[in-house]
Amino acid sequence: MRGFAWPLILGLLLAGVAGTAWGFDHPESLNRFQEDVKRTRLGSVLGVDQRKVDQLLRIDQKYKPLKEQARREAIAAFKQLQQAMRQTSPSDDQVRGILAAMMRKKQESLDLQQRQLDEEMAILTPVQQARYLMFLMSLRREMVKEARSLGPPRNGGLGTKPVGNAGTWQMPASRPGAPAEAMRPPAPTYAPPR
Secondary structure, three states, X not given: OXXXXXXXXXXHHHHHXXXXXXXXXXXXXXXXXXXXXXXXXXHHHHOOOHHHHHHHHHHHHHHHHHHHHHHHHHHHHHXXXXXXXXXXXXXXXXXXXXXHHHHHHHHHHHHHHHHHHHHHHXXXXXXXXXXXXXXXXXXXXXXXXXXXXXXXXXXXXXXXXXXXXXXXXXXXXXXXXXXXXXXXXXXXXXXXXX
């Protein structure tokens, strides 16, 4: 399964769970939220006892400082890139070096995420693995909602909420007799690449 599925699953998870906190100034709150959700729901979702949940949480705690370091370094590299691009004529060599550093940081993050996932999967049965991956994807959606509820980041960018009703989607008034659900746009679906 590792050959094709792991990179796909890892990509989805990185785009979600790990990436969620990167765009916001509240990673500590999101980390606490994630840990609380795992501690309270994981046992029943996976059908495992608290000992197994504690094992999974210990693995998560082991990688947390490493992932936080990678997050800080990625943010620093991005700030360097922003500064370089503010110049009227940015140096190709400088930008190339910063981009290379950013790609290395991205690869380091992917490697950390893969090692953590490998350790977590090693203590679960295949059915538990599938449930765990589905749980993580669901948790990602919850973390995005939680991050948005924490408010906009101090420096703008991802997660910035529009002021008032500006930029919010308004549902058109439904015609008489038409259920409101019929007026909602369909939820996006994601299919794996072929």
